[in-house]
Amino acid sequence: MSPYGAFIWPAYGVSALALSAATIWTVVAWRRAKAKLAALEGSKEK
């Protein structure tokens, strides 16, 4: 990668970070919404 490694690796690093963060954030929000709805439906049934 030399002499351009100082540009290539940060570019790949930023992309990996952004895609991972978006994936984790999306999945966590989905699980949270699912759990909240399940709790509400559970309390309604009781």
Added chain:
Amino acid sequence: MQFLFRYANPHNFMRLSGAVLPFTAIGAALALISGLYFSFSVPPDYQQGTTITILFIHVPAAIMAMVAYSSIAVCSLLSLVWRHPLSDTAARAAAPLGAMFTVMGLITGALWGKPMWGAYWVWDARLTSFLLLLFIYLGYMALWSAIEDEIKAARAAAILALVGAVNIPIIKFSVEWWNTLHQGETITTGKLAAVYVPAFLTMMLAYFLLFLTLWMIRIRTAILERRARNLMQGAAS
């Protein structure tokens, strides 16, 4: 159009997206792994050297930023004209993803520009119109959050999205309409050397499938949140 309306029903959308999601998620992961392998297996470009590898993450991110915005514009049109159920939810769900791809495009572009042009940033038509896209995304998301009434927020955001859509052809054709430091069309004109095509197409597929997967999950999340809100309101009244 009938197909769209059938699956715009939240119940049908949950069923259909639940069936499709595993395939898009696995497809995205496989394409990403293969794409990365291809990206680091290509020979250096005769002019740009090894920085050509940045193309495989920069161009797909830039294209997806525009695809995401175009999706928002189409959903907004469906919402304004046909009162299409779910289209506001779909438009809102795509915005943070599109903004993320825009930021990725800007950062990877800057990191490619420095060794090739000697500058991280220049105010040429392509870069400036692409930066404008980020501001439109931020404005769109801010508008959704600023108006409490969801129906009014959706209407205002849809109008903003349609006005902002003017920027998409400007970004696309900026390299033809103006003299720019940014290189002209390479991908659609077939100027990309054949040896780089598999890496580019695989990464493009990976980004597209990842966007599709995350977009569907975000729409599903919004549907569940709405159900939860309705239950809470029902319990309170």
